[in-house]
Amino acid sequence: MGSGLAASYTPGVDALRLPVVPAGPRALDAAALGLTAQGDARAHGLFDRYGRAHTYLRISIIEKCNLRCRYCMPAEGVPLLPREDLLTFEEIERLAALFVGLGVRKIRVTGGEPLVRRDVDDLIARLGRLKALGLHRLAMTSNALLLKQHIPAMRAAGLDAVNLSLDTLRPDRFRAITLRDGCEETIDAIRTAAAAGFEKVKVNAVVMAGVNDDELVDLARAFARDLPVDVRYIEYMPFEGNHWGEALKMFPAAAIRARLEEQLELIPTGFDETAAMYRVPGFLGSIGIISSMTEPFCATCSRTRLTADGHFRWCLLDEGELDLRGPLRDGATDGDLAGLIEEGLRRKKPGHAPADELLSVQKAAGPGGARSMIRIGG
Numbered sequence: 023m024g025s026g027l028a029a030s031y032t033p034g035v036d037a038l039r040l041p042v043v044p045a046g047p048r049a050l051d052a053a054a055l056g057l058t059a060q061g062d063a064r065a066h067g068l069f070d071r072y073g074r075a076h077t078y079l080r081i082s083i084i085e086k087c088n089l090r091c092r093y094c095m096p097a098e099g100v101p102l103l104p105r106e107d108l109l110t111f112e113e114i115e116r117l118a119a120l121f122v123g124l125g126v127r128k129i130r131v132t133g134g135e136p137l138v139r140r141d142v143d144d145l146i147a148r149l150g151r152l153k154a155l156g157l158h159r160l161a162m163t164s165n166a167l168l169l170k171q172h173i174p175a176m177r178a179a180g181l182d183a184v185n186l187s188l189d190t191l192r193p194d195r196f197r198a199i200t201l202r203d204g205c206e207e208t209i210d211a212i213r214t215a216a217a218a219g220f221e222k223v224k225v226n227a228v229v230m231a232g233v234n235d236d237e238l239v240d241l242a243r244a245f246a247r248d249l250p251v252d253v254r255y256i257e258y259m260p261f262e263g264n265h266w267g268e269a270l271k272m273f274p275a276a277a278i279r280a281r282l283e284e285q286l287e288l289i290p291t292g293f294d295e296t297a298a299m300y301r302v303p304g305f306l307g308s309i310g311i312i313s314s315m316t317e318p319f320c321a322t323c324s325r326t327r328l329t330a331d332g333h334f335r336w337c338l339l340d341e342g343e344l345d346l347r348g349p350l351r352d353g354a355t356d357g358d359l360a361g362l363i364e365e366g367l368r369r370k371k372p373g374h375a376p377a378d379e380l381l382s383v384q385k386a387a388g389p390g391g392a393r394s395m396i397r398i399g400g
């Protein structure tokens with residue numbers, strides 16, 4: 023799907039020539055976040071207008087998944103991308119190399135479920151080779167169901183870290199949340215990963231009121247007590263079609279902390295990317311709490327995203343995005359593509375909108391108008 027943009031685009035020309043980006047929701051105020059406008063991103067490479075350096079790229083490689091988590095995937099599923107809309111490995115590698123050239127130091131491969139993509143080991147090897155160009159860290163987020171068989175090849179290819187998602191230790195709940203079986207297999211895969219020599223293994227649990235908020239301590243003990251695994255609790259975020267505030271409700275970070283402190287001593291150790299981190303005496307791993315909704319971390323955001331269909335997104339919670347695949351396939355040079363990436367970053371707002379406003383923008387866009395989490399890439 024060529025936009026014809028590449029032929030007409032010259033880095034440095036004004037933004038009016040770019041594809042129209044739908045208006046996003048109202049942004050949090052810059053002053054409230056302690057940010058000041060610092061000029062044009064174009065002049066700074068991967069800095070935005072508020073001086074935030076974007077050194078972290080999350081690449082979604084597929085929209086399909088082998089689970090159906092109710093907080094992620096709309097009940098009606100997501101329409102399958104025509105195969106030709108998916109970026110090829112060669113295209114992902116070219117764009118990733120370009121981002122590394124522009125200053126990205128960490129890449130996380132995600133999805134959908136990245137391990138469902140055929141020949142994913144080959145893609146990890148291609149991305150691993152970008153370490154020669156300046157990439158420091160290659161990581162992956164996965165539901166771990168298919169992980170075990172990939173660990174040797176991926177470790178050898180330079181995968182440094184894995185974030186593995188698991189919201190419950192109870193098979194019946196696992197089925198109720200993900201609409202599939204696989205709880206024991208996931209637990210087993212996490213334990214195998216913990217012994218596989220990764221720099222870091224983290225378990226991510228999305229916390230929902232009345233669904234799994236009574237298992238927070240159990241999850242911490244299951245993985246962080248005897249294994250060098252960090253357990254991180256994520257506030258449930260609203261996305262298109264994910265039951266937010268309806269059947270499923272957020273359990274705020276302050277309540278997560280309080281629930282853990284009923285039984286564990288949490289000693290604050292600072293921030294790790296987006297998570298407030300805690301040490302627990304006697305535990306090998308740490309505890310993290312990610313408060314995207316109630317205590318947003320926009321002021322220190324360093325993230326950008328590439329969707330499986332080749333769109334550049336500068337904020338998980340903003341509908342704005344720019345197509346890179348069209349220009350790429352139309353023969354855009356690296357300079358053209360870099361110009362588009364910088365243009366996207368110029369549009370990054372100081373912070374994301376509050377939850378109710380995110381929801382109303384998503385509802386106004388209608389089904390398919392806004393991207394669900396699974397289509398953005400978590």
Ligand code: SAM
Nearest residue numbers: 093094133134135164165187226258259395400
């Ligand atoms: N399939 C992989 C997995 O589940 O880890 C990778 C993609 S998934 C979209 C990435 C992360 O997003 C997972 O840790 C998942 O729990 C989280 N996630 C999905 N929907 C969410 C939501 N509504 N709120 C908060 N986190 C969410």
Ligand code: SF4
Nearest residue numbers: 087089091094134165
């Ligand atoms: Fe699949 Fe991950 Fe979304 Fe669950 S959270 S449906 S495992 S992409």
